[in-house]
Amino acid sequence: MRRLGWSDVTAKSLWLNRRQLIAGGAALAATPALARIEAAPSGYSTDLAPNTFEEITSYNNFYEFGTDKGDPARHAGGLTTDPWSIVIDGLVDRPGTYDLADVVREQPLEERIYRFRCVEAWSMVIPWIGFELAGLLNRVGVQPGARFVAFETLVRPEEMPGVASPFIQWPYREGLRLDEAMHPLTILATGLYGEEMPKQNGAPIRLVVPWKYGFKSIKSIVRISLTADMPPTTWNMLQPQEYGFYANVNPKVDHPRWSQASERRVGAGLFAGREDTLMFNGYEAEVASLYAGQDLAVDY
Numbered sequence: 001m002r003r004l005g006w007s008d009v010t011a012k013s014l015w016l017n018r019r020q021l022i023a024g025g026a027a028l029a030a031t032p033a034l035a036r037i038e039a040a041p042s043g044y045s046t047d048l049a050p051n052t053f054e055e056i057t058s059y060n061n062f063y064e065f066g067t068d069k070g071d072p073a074r075h076a077g078g079l080t081t082d083p084w085s086i087v088i089d090g091l092v093d094r095p096g097t098y099d100l101a102d103v104v105r106e107q108p109l110e111e112r113i114y115r116f117r118c119v120e121a122w123s124m125v126i127p128w129i130g131f132e133l134a135g136l137l138n139r140v141g142v143q144p145g146a147r148f149v150a151f152e153t154l155v156r157p158e159e160m161p162g163v164a165s166p167f168i169q170w171p172y173r174e175g176l177r178l179d180e181a182m183h184p185l186t187i188l189a190t191g192l193y194g195e196e197m198p199k200q201n202g203a204p205i206r207l208v209v210p211w212k213y214g215f216k217s218i219k220s221i222v223r224i225s226l227t228a229d230m231p232p233t234t235w236n237m238l239q240p241q242e243y244g245f246y247a248n249v250n251p252k253v254d255h256p257r258w259s260q261a262s263e264r265r266v267g268a269g270l271f272a273g274r275e276d277t278l279m280f281n282g283y284e285a286e287v288a289s290l291y292a293g294q295d296l297a298v299d300y
């Protein structure tokens, strides 16, 4: 284990300051107070220094609100996230439309500090709050024929200015193979930095799959379907030569238009060098066995 460093202290003290501000009732302009969430720490957390709350909530990809990195923070504030329900259907024993509270009920919340690597070659370290997707899937009962899990994001044009653009065939969709979905690293996140999920990060509930490129981690989920066949996924539908279904972080398989061998840590500063990208984003020991016998240059 690495000892706490300077940047840990910086990120942590910003976090504490924020908490004190909220507790003290101070209004942060354009930053609504988010409800605190209690969660247990996890052995799956990295001991890298997390990015600041400000970095994590101001540099986002959430095309439903626009394609600029600042658009989600600018436009997601008006998203209604309560009430929220999720359809769980397909090859499950207990299909239905579940209220968010029912989905989260009895799922043990943990803080998972994960590395996060976007396919665009930037990265962050994010202290998510969430629970294992496996816990929910076990509760609804996965039927024997199920081999994949498909996810869909809300489409609400009145609150999502970005969906006016036909660039993506809405809803944003993603998918995992069932064994990937059941892996303990795969979580549904309902918060970060000890608070409920900021809207620009995919409130009220989003997927986080830390060994895959960020586009797999679909936000603001309204549907989870268990399927026999590999589901269509947004980036693969747009550019199949550039974005595969698996999208495992892999420094040896370049994007056709740029190298994936290294990455820029958001917030690292102008003079910080790029960092080497790690196989499976640093989670090789945990997940490599899922892909035994697969050629990862073919199944990219």
Ligand SMILES: Nc1nc2c(c(=O)[nH]1)N[C@H]1C(S)=C(S)[C@@H](COP(=O)(O)O)O[C@H]1N2
Pocket (backbone or CB within 6 Å): 056, 059, 060, 061, 062, 063, 064, 117, 118, 119, 153, 172, 200, 201, 202, 213, 214, 215, 216, 217, 218, 219, 220
């Ligand atoms: N619904 C939806 N989910 C999405 C996206 C999106 O545009 N729409 N962008 C993806 C991409 S490309 C990335 S890198 C991550 C960004 O998550 P963050 O903004 O919380 O860092 O969300 C992913 N999930």
Ligand SMILES: [Mo]
Pocket (backbone or CB within 6 Å): 061, 118, 119, 120, 213, 214, 215
């Ligand atoms: Mo991304």
